[in-house]
Amino acid sequence: MKQLIIALAVVTGFSGAARADTYRWVDNKGVVNFTDNPDLIPSKYRKRVRKSPSMASPTPSTESKPESRPQRQSTPPANSSEKKPTGGLSEQEWRSRFAALRSELKALQDGLPKKREALDQLRRKRTIYQRPQDRVAYNEQMDKIERDEARIKELEAQLSALDNEASRSGVPFEWRK
Incomplete structure (x- = not known):
């Protein structure tokens, strides 16, 4: 019983780390990378990072806003007669x-x-x-x-x-x- 309580305390203590934000980016070779530590993101990919907020945070942080910027750029203009996919090409x-x-x-x-x-x-x-x-x-x-x-x-x-x-x-x- 004592071991169960200790194990439960340890798991509860580490659950805070599991709620950390997750950062995602794609490198030049097309490999998708994830980390929970923004310091580990190479500087040349920092502009491409998408931040997924933790489950604990009730509202998205301001760092997740750059994620929506490329999506707005990739949508076709309203007066365009030819639909363009996300890549911006016809x-x-x-x-x-x-x-x-x-x-x-x-x-x-x-x-x-x-x-x-x-x-x-x-x-x-x-x-x-x-x-x-x-x-x-x-x-x-x-x-x-x-x-x-x-x-x-x-x-x-x-x-x-x-x-x-x-x-x-x-x-x-x-x-x-």
């Missing part, structure tokens, strides 16, 4: 951003097999003839392939980041095709 703008990335990605992916075939032919020439110009041509073709592969990875990362941004902005899936 349907056409979202679709064109996705289309541009996907078209460049497809072009690079479609061109890789031809470049690899050319590389195989250059490898055979280099093996058979052992000429310096064949080695140079082989190395140049290899560099082109490596640049294309790196660009493909970069475009895939950009496409993924754009999709995450669209998700956060409430963009419908049909606009992302």
